[in-house]
Amino acid sequence: MKKLICAADVEECVASGQKRCCIDSNTIVTPAAQDKARELGVEFTNQPCGTLSSEVVGCETQDDLDMNSIFKVFKMLSEKGLVEKLLGTALEPPYQAETDPTGLKLVRGQTVKMEAYETGKPGAKVYRQEVIGKTDCSMSAGFLKVDHDSFEQETAQEETYIVLEGTLDVTLNDRTFTAHEGDVLYIPKGVKATKGSSDCARMFYLTYPTGGPDRKLQ
Numbered sequence: 001m002k003k004l005i006c007a008a009d010v011e012e013c014v015a016s017g018q019k020r021c022c023i024d025s026n027t028i029v030t031p032a033a034q035d036k037a038r039e040l041g042v043e044f045t046n047q048p049c050g051t052l053s054s055e056v057v058g059c060e061t062q063d064d065l066d067m068n069s070i071f072k073v074f075k076m077l078s079e080k081g082l083v084e085k086l087l088g089t090a091l092e093p094p095y096q097a098e099t100d101p102t103g104l105k106l107v108r109g110q111t112v113k114m115e116a117y118e119t120g121k122p123g124a125k126v127y128r129q130e131v132i133g134k135t136d137c138s139m140s141a142g143f144l145k146v147d148h149d150s151f152e153q154e155t156a157q158e159e160t161y162i163v164l165e166g167t168l169d170v171t172l173n174d175r176t177f178t179a180h181e182g183d184v185l186y187i188p189k190g191v192k193a194t195k196g197s198s199d200c201a202r203m204f205y206l207t208y209p210t211g212g213p214d215r216k217l218q
Contacts, residue, residue, distance in 0.1 A: 150196025166201035
């Protein structure tokens with residue numbers, strides 16, 4: 001049975017004077033636990049160990065969690081759209097596509113299912129779905145949605161956006177650039193800026209080389 005590490009476990013580790021949590025392939029660390037570990041300076045290590053409790057006193061395993069804790073974790077994962085991924089029960093692909101041995105790929109845009117995208121900002125209403133990636137070619141492409149929200153980022157690749165709906169604001173050096181429906185926006189690699197939308201912006205993005213459209217600031 002897999003072990004589950006949540007934010008409360010990390011806090012208990014710190015309370016017991018521990019700064020390292022030993023995990024293995026049978027351990028699931030929730031996103032909330034990862035955020036809490038960064039906040040409190042706790043390190044997760046995959047060095048071999050028998051059980052989590054052999055190195056970290058006070059960190060509970062899944063067997064020790066009460067139903068209330070399990071419910072809270074399940075609710076959090078559900079809100080982030082991660083339940084199907086975690087349980088491996090997703091029966092339908094995130095989009096419908098047709099392919100050819102030559103490498104051609106046709107994605108039916110109306111079938112694309114957006115997923116919550118981690119920006120480093122708790123509760124951010126940002127969603128993404130990659131439709132062209134590493135297995136297809138040397139670039140990435142997909143859909144990005146920002147719903148009345150904004151987030152800081154540093155581009156890890158060259159990025160190009162085509163605004164399909166709404167408006168996209170990119171702010172850097174005390175200047176804001178606003179891309180409207182039908183506009184094309186290019187951002188070079190290594191640019192730190194804030195992306196946002198005062199309405200609900202839906203975009204098609206391309207990045208080169210392959211990779212996500214952004215990464216959160218450290």
